[in-house]
Amino acid sequence: MNRLLSRLGAVVMAIGLVVLVVSQVQSAVIPPNPMMTGGQAGELGMYHGMISINPANEIVVHLGPGMSPAGNTPELPLKFTPDTHPDYTDESGTGGPDWTVLNGRHFNAQLGWIAENAGTWTVPSGSAVWIEPISVTGPGTLEVLEGGQGATSPLLPMDQHTLDPIFVGGQPWKWFDRDIADSLNPPFIASGSGIMTHNWYVTDTPGLYEVQYRIYVGDATTGVLDPTYTPAQVNVAWVPEPASTAIVLLGTLALVCRRGRNGQL
Ligand SMILES: [Cu+2]
Secondary structure: OHHHHHHHHHHHHHHHHHHHHHHHHHOOOOOOOOOOOOOOOOOOOOEEEEEEEOOOOEEEEEEEEOOOOOOOOOOOOEEEEOOOOOOOOEOHHHOOOEHHHHOOOEEEOOEEEEEOOOOOOOOOOOEEEEEEEEEEEOOOOOEEEEEEOOOOOOOOOOOOOOOOEEOHHHOOEEEEEHHHHHOOOOOHHHHOOOOOEEEEEEEOOOOOEEEEEEEEEEEOOOOOEOOOOEOEEEEEEEEEOHHHHHHHHHHHHHHHHHHHHOOOO
């Protein structure tokens, strides 16, 4: 009887091990998404460019921290998650993104574009609000991959990210399309905070990156600027997380010392 029980125990343990291994293989590993994770490890908190248009047809953008379920108060510069993060999985089989594009790379998705005072302003039918990088500086290449839009958008629900490259060659990217907003159910007006989009900033060369954006109203298809609206400009910066910041600081110090010797300061 005892032998039977111990054999039974061994079989149960073996099944348990198989279940454990299979579940580990199948479990999704997704990056810390500041806009939807609720305190997931590595979640840095949202940082927003809050966009509105005032009665004088001027675009107004306020930069500031958004919600952080982990209790963080994010501020500029935003912090890249280092390339030592876990290997993320391809979720395209279940309708999600293929997160493997982030593996082995430094990335950040804290910056979200969001409507301020949604419902109190709009643009004409056929028009859209576009975001355009007019200056990008940094030690390497900064790629931007398209993230998910607000939960009320039929284009890109919050949990769906195309991860398509955007801003390629300085191209503008459409954030708010009047006619799509009008077709929303519930309508854009009722969504309160409006359409939120967090794109993914990715690089293989960590360091200080600064992007100057122009936010303007233009044709919803061509992106050609409508001069009856005054564009806004904002600057956003990214640096490595503190662990790797020391290396960058050392590099900067070395550069300052060298410049000092050369009399260039
Ligand atoms: Cu957000």
